[in-house]
Amino acid sequence: MTLILLETASLFATIGTPVLIIGALGLLFGLILAIASKVFEVKVDPRVEEIISVLPGANCGACGLAGCAGYADQIVNGGEAVNKCAPGGAAVAAAIAKIMGMTAGAMQQKVAVYHCSSGGYHNTKWKYNYDGVTSCKAAVNIAGGPNSCAYGCMGLNDCVAACNFDALHVDANGMRVVDYDKCTGCGACVKACPRGIIELAPINRNVHIKCSSKDKGPDAKAVCGTGHPCIGCGICSRKCPVQAITITDNLAHIDYDKCINCGLCATVCPTKAIEDLLVGMRKKAEIDPEGCIGCTICAKVCPVDAISGELKQLHTVDKDKCIGCEQCVPKCPKKAIEMV
């Protein structure tokens, strides 16, 4: 009897210590974690989860934040605007605004715009015959890229491969075409382009600089495959009626917030480096003889001096000169100007 008791006691001594120690250790850690989870609790706003469920979940980064979850977090905690999700568009903006209890601001649809007229099979000047991996990122590492212009499109279509929405296509000449219906303005192509040629522009802006070259005029002309480089002469900047164009590093840049689509810059550009998608499609101004009081305001705002007429006399529009910029329309105090 005593023997059994002794044996049991020694058994407990052998097993007991490790069980006790590991058990105590586990209990201790458990308690510490339990206390820590209370002390270091981070409250997650339930609205964050709701917004994540509304967002498309593409994690494209068009909002400029790290993925949809990051954007949702910033809307709730960082005061980020609700209309930054490009793929989601107005519907998602409205849904988020509902969760946040406010109204969504106007959603400006943006599309990809190429600031280069080169990059096709027939309109690119080559430095050497590139025969490597079909990727702009790889090609750009070899002697600064295969094309002569160090700022121009290499035509290897990294942007097309990067597009998640099938909005970029290559046409028969090897040029990239943006499908405005499919482009969500997510900016994946902007990031993919090693030359930085692509910019997101509001879909309702139709005048674009088709060049990214920061070379000086003569150099840019020498290497441009299409012969339409921006030489940084600044004529467009001076002629722009709304001062939307700035010249930096021999390159013109249009501020799309200011641009009024008048296309005047495209007509004055000596190298034809500015593309005007509305050319020939604009309406001309016409003054209603009944309404005109001869105040001369319209003549003063006209950037191309297409309106003539003496003070207190009927004014007329020279249709050949009028570029259809519609600057005069809102300025007329009698609302006597129409676009026809």
Next chain:
Amino acid sequence: MGYLGEIFVMAMTAIFIQNFVLSRFLGLCPYLGVSKKLDSAVGMGMAVIFVMTLASAITFLINKYLLLPYDLMYLQTIAFILTIAALVQFVEMVIQKNAPALYKSLGVFLPLITTNCAVLGVAILNTEAVRSDGLTAYNFLDSVLNGFFSGVGFTVVLLAMAGIRMRLDMVDLPKSMKGMPIALILAGIMALAFYGFMGFKI
């Protein structure tokens, strides 16, 4: 040899000669899993350095003041896993509360390496490790430094792997070799290259 020399030997051994991934073959899961992109590899590497250093410190204390006095060395694995898991959880909570920026860069990786074998490995190897004289067992500072350098060694190899794999993405490979197969071959070749360090004696 002074203590600085001792640290140098420890660093060279942990980073090159006895590299955790390529010589000891520990921590292969993150080595193959998180090496597709360089920036996530950087995050993972930093998290591993952080956790290895902390784990070395705390497991040394557990080992010296709990396991050795009661002669429980055979419970090392269980005790260390318990400790490391609890520690990582605790640290995660603390930095989530106090350093949200750090949490954003390391947070995703911390739970992944809670029970990583490289972390457990450094804790167990520390208990057996001796200094370059072959006699003195590691003290507290030695263990912490060894944990840190082992983490650095892991990170170096992880970054090299990520760099090579990003370049491999652009190479025209046979379809059957794309992705994991070429990564495994690459890992083998890198291990062979590191095998060259084995002969070094500092």
